[in-house]
Every structure is written in C-alpha cells, then in structure tokens.
Amino acid sequence: MQYISTRGNTPKMPFSEVLLMGLAPDGGLMLPESYPQIDKATLDKWRGLNYPDLAFEVMSLFATDIDKDDLKALIDKTYTKAVFNSDDITPVRSLKDGIKILELSNGPTLAFKDMAMQFLGNAFEYVLAKKGQRLTIIGATSGDTGSAAEYALRGKKNIEVFMMSPHGKMSEFQRAQMYSLMDDNIHNIAIEGMFDDCQDIVKALQQDKAFKEKYSLGTVNSINWGRILAQIVYYIKGYFNATDNNNQKVSFCVPSGNFGNVCAGHIAKEMGLPIERLIVATNENDVLDEFFKTGKYIPRKASQTYVTSSPSMDISKASNFERFIYLLVGKDSQKLNELWNDVNSGQGFDLSHLLNDAQNKYGFVSGKSTHADRIATIKAVYESDNDLIDPHTADGIKVAREVRLPSETIVVTETALPVKFSDTIVEAVGQIEIKRPEHTKDIEGLPQRVVVLDNKAELVKELIEQKVKL
Numbered sequence: 034m035q036y037i038s039t040r041g042n043t044p045k046m047p048f049s050e051v052l053l054m055g056l057a058p059d060g061g062l063m064l065p066e067s068y069p070q071i072d073k074a075t076l077d078k079w080r081g082l083n084y085p086d087l088a089f090e091v092m093s094l095f096a097t098d099i100d101k102d103d104l105k106a107l108i109d110k111t112y113t114k115a116v117f118n119s120d121d122i123t124p125v126r127s128l129k130d131g132i133k134i135l136e137l138s139n140g141p142t143l144a145f146k147d148m149a150m151q152f153l154g155n156a157f158e159y160v161l162a163k164k165g166q167r168l169t170i171i172g173a174t175s176g177d178t179g180s181a182a183e184y185a186l187r188g189k190k191n192i193e194v195f196m197m198s199p200h201g202k203m204s205e206f207q208r209a210q211m212y213s214l215m216d217d218n219i220h221n222i223a224i225e226g227m228f229d230d231c232q233d234i235v236k237a238l239q240q241d242k243a244f245k246e247k248y249s250l251g252t253v254n255s256i257n258w259g260r261i262l263a264q265i266v267y268y269i270k271g272y273f274n275a276t277d278n279n280n281q282k283v284s285f286c287v288p289s290g291n292f293g294n295v296c297a298g299h300i301a302k303e304m305g306l307p308i309e310r311l312i313v314a315t316n317e318n319d320v321l322d323e324f325f326k327t328g329k330y331i332p333r334k335a336s337q338t339y340v341t342s343s344p345s346m347d348i349s350k351a352s353n354f355e356r357f358i359y360l361l362v363g364k365d366s367q368k369l370n371e372l373w374n375d376v377n378s379g380q381g382f383d384l385s386h387l388l389n390d391a392q393n394k395y396g397f398v399s400g401k402s403t404h405a406d407r408i409a410t411i412k413a414v415y416e417s418d419n420d421l422i423d424p425h426t427a428d429g430i431k432v433a434r435e436v437r438l439p440s441e442t443i444v445v446t447e448t449a450l451p452v453k454f455s456d457t458i459v460e461a462v463g464q465i466e467i468k469r470p471e472h473t474k475d476i477e478g479l480p481q482r483v484v485v486l487d488n489k490a491e492l493v494k495e496l497i498e499q500k501v502k503l
C-alpha cells in the first residue's frame with residue numbers, strides 16, 4: 034500500500050516513511066491511496082480474535098512494508114494486560130438506559146491517547162533501528178498529549194523527548210504523572226508562560242532548519258498517520274464487543290477536538306464496518322458541530338477558544354478534519370488547497386451543498402455540550418448507575434442521549450478516567466473518593482524532575498544541545 038498527501042504534491046510513500054512524518058512536505062496530511070475493504074466473511078473470521086490478533090489483521094492491511102513477524106511482535110508487545118489493565122484491552126460496559134461505553138482509557142496515562150501512542154512508541158523505535166536513525170521529539174502540552182507521549186517513549190532507544198508545559202498551570206495529578214518519570218531520555222521543561230508560549234517555542238525550533246536537521250527534530254501530534262491507524266482497531270473491536278453478530282449495526286458517539294479519534298471511526302466505516310452513524314460531540318468549542326449542522330467550517334482564533342471543564346476538547350481548528358474533507362470533495366486536491374487557504378486566512382469555507390453527503394453518505398451527525406450539561410450528566414449517571422464518568426465522556430453521553438433514535442445502539446468512546454479531572458467530578462457529585470488504578474495510587478508523593486526555564490526558545494535549544502549526544 035502506498036500513501037499520498039491530501040494536497041496532491043508529495044510523492045507516494047510506503048508506511049514506514051509516513052510513520053515518522055507530521056505534516057506532508059506540501060502542507061497536507063498523508064492517507065492511503067484507498068481504504069482496504071472488509072467484507073462479511075472477513076468480519077466473521079475476525080469476530081473471535083483477541084485484541085492483538087485483530088490489531089495484526091487490521092494493521093497488516095496498511096503497514097505492508099513492515100515484515101509481518103516484526104509487526105506481530107510490535108503489536109504483541111504493545112497491547113498487553115500489564116499495560117492496559119485487562120485481557121480485553123478495550124472492554125465495553127452498558128448504562129441502564131442501554132448506552133454502551135467503550136473503555137479506551139485504562140492505559141498508563143488514563144486517557145484514550147495511550148491506545149495509539151503506546152503502539153507509536155514501539156513502532157518508532159523499530160523503524161529508527163532499521164534505518165539507523167535517531168529522533169529528538171519536541172512537544173508542547175497542557176496535559177494529556179504530553180504524558181501519553183512520554184509514557185510511550187520512555188526508555189526507547191535512539192529517541193530523546195523534550196516536553197514543554199506551562200509552569201504551574203497543569204493539575205497536580207498531571208504534573209505528578211509527567212514529572213515523576215526518571216528515564217534518562219525524558220526531559221520535562223516547565224516554561225514561565227502559557228501553553229501558547231510553549232507551542233511557539235516548538236514552532237521556532239522547527240523553523241530553524243539547521244538545528245532541526247542536526248538534531249532530527251520530530252513531533253508526535255495527532256495528525257500522525259500511525260496514531261489514526263492504531264485507533265481504527267478499537268472501532269472494530271468495539272463493534273464486536275457491543276454486538277452479538279455481524280448483521281447488527283452500531284453508532285459511535287465520540288467526544289471530539291482535533292477530529293483524530295472520530296476520523297479513525299470514519300475510516301473504519303469506509304472500510305465496511307457496519308457503523309450506522311458517527312456522532313461528533315463537542316464542548317462549547319463547537320466548530321465541528323457547526324459544520325455538521327450547516328456545512329460551514331469557520332475555525333476560530335486562540336483568543337476565541339473557551340477554556341472549559343473538558344479541556345482536551347478546547348480546540349477550534351481540527352487538525353485531522355482535512356482527511357475527511359478530502360473524501361467529501363471527491364479527492365480533489367486542487368479544491369482542498371483552496372479550502373485550506375481560506376481556513377488559514379481565517380475565513381473558513383462553506384460546503385453546505387455537500388452537507389447531505391456528510392450526513393447521509395458518511396453518516397455524520399453532531400451535538401454540543403456545555404459545562405452545565407457535563408455536570409448534570411456526570412451527576413445523573415452517578416445516581417442512576419453508580420458509575421463515574423470523566424467530563425469528556427460526559428459530553429459524549431449527553432449528545433448520545435439527545436440524538437439517539439429508537440432501537441439505535443450507541444457506543445460512546447470513553448476518552449479519559451474521572452480521576453484525571455477530580456475538581457469537576459467533585460463539583461458534580463460532591464466530595465467522594467474517586468477510584469484510581471493501582472499504578473497511580475501514590476503518584477503525587479513520588480520525587481519529581483523538571484527544569485524551569487524562562488519563555489525563550491534559545492534556552493530550550495541550549496538544553497537540547499547539552500543533553501543530546503550525537
């Protein structure tokens with residue numbers, strides 16, 4: 034299988050090259066030339082497989098230039114009970130009203146990003162060793178992404194990680210998760226500034242061509258194709274876990290920000306998985322809800338982005354959206370370039386003439402949830418089911434209940450565990466003890482390691498020069 038860029042100006046490439054990429058050189062996102070198709074017979078064959086065996090079947094359709102035995106070994110090493118806390122890896126549970134929850138947050142950092150990032154860590158190490166290369170990963174985080182990346186890349190050969198976070202702005206739990214890592218290749222940097230300042234430093238370093246080349250700078254952001262691929266697997270596994278046979282259909286409801294999670298569901302549907310609808314749930318930052326209701330996509334500036342109690346969805350420009358729009362406009366790269374010129378100029382675009390396709394051909398529907406909705410939903414689910422859900426998952430359940438059709442089976446993806454967002458949980462249900470997985474029991478009491486730096490890209494550069502031995 035070969036990969037192409039949505040913008041049409043990048044030579045075709047195999048999987049192992051796409052794996053290490055962020056944006057394509059032409060500014061687009063990488064995609065397979067076409068999505069492989071799975072038929073009824075394939076689904077029948079796959080239904081009984083455990084998670085790693087299913088992951089191997091799915092990923093080997095896409096990662097065709099990786100040796101099959103090596104791919105199997107990478108997957109077997111990634112999806113284990115020791116890492117994901119259950120043999121099932123992604124179990125499904127049901128609420129009393131019939132809504133199902135696909136558990137994706139039982140990995141090391143208690144958010145769904147571990148599902149893909151853990152695979153990426155192992156795959157990076159493998160591909161780098163094959164190519165005889167090394168990587169310096171730089172990133173900016175306000176919480177979930179940074180910790181998922183660090184837990185995936187800790188101790189990996191030929192990879193150093195420099196993760197910037199705003200000094201004093203993360204929760205105590207999030208700080209403890211990241212700063213308690215003592216692996217030699219993990220470097221936490223607290224910047225005297227805000228998240229945007231951290232992001233600006235990442236950009237500044239990447240724009241320094243000589244420095245970028247010398248240190249092989251890379252990122253692990255959500256546009257990485259390897260992450261999307263790893264996520265396709267749990268839609269298929271989630272479908273099997275939520276149904277009895279392959280004649281049934283389900284809908285997925287996905288708390289969304291960068292459109293990475295639901296993009297994988299969209300691809301699974303395009304491959305032929307019996308998905309009825311893909312329900313995009315947003316918080317107050319509702320650009321995607323606006324698009325799926327009107328066909329108008331009008332990204333907002335950072336200054337127009339609300340800080341909410343489902344912070345990992347506080348995004349007003351969905352970086353993976355382009356992968357879907359490419360299909361929606363009939364794989365017309367020329368058109369896509371024009372649309373994203375209008376996105377980058379701040380104007381956005383209007384595809385209302387294709388809204389019917391987005392809704393009916395691709396099955397998208399959307400809804401939005403506010404702080405009051407999320408608090409009420411956490412409280413209601415706790416009272417009816419004695420089940421605690423995190424604020425992001427609550428956004429999903431709120432929207433699922435709102436749009437659900439009679440006899441529709443909706444599976445909501447659980448994107449984090451409640452203990453990560455205890456302030457909001459306490460606001461919803463009062464002072465209670467929130468269950469924690471064993472490995473995070475005393476995490477706040479562990480020794481921490483972090484370097485505090487002034488908000489200057491030069492200082493981060495100096496630190497990298499000092500720590501990375503070429």
Ligand SMILES: *Cc1c(COP(=O)(O)O)cnc(C)c1O
Pocket residue numbers: 144145146177178255288289290291292293294295345346425448449
């Ligand atoms: C990243 C994240 C999301 C949003 O996922 P996207 O792939 O960006 O749409 C939702 N909830 C949580 C807890 C997250 O960490």
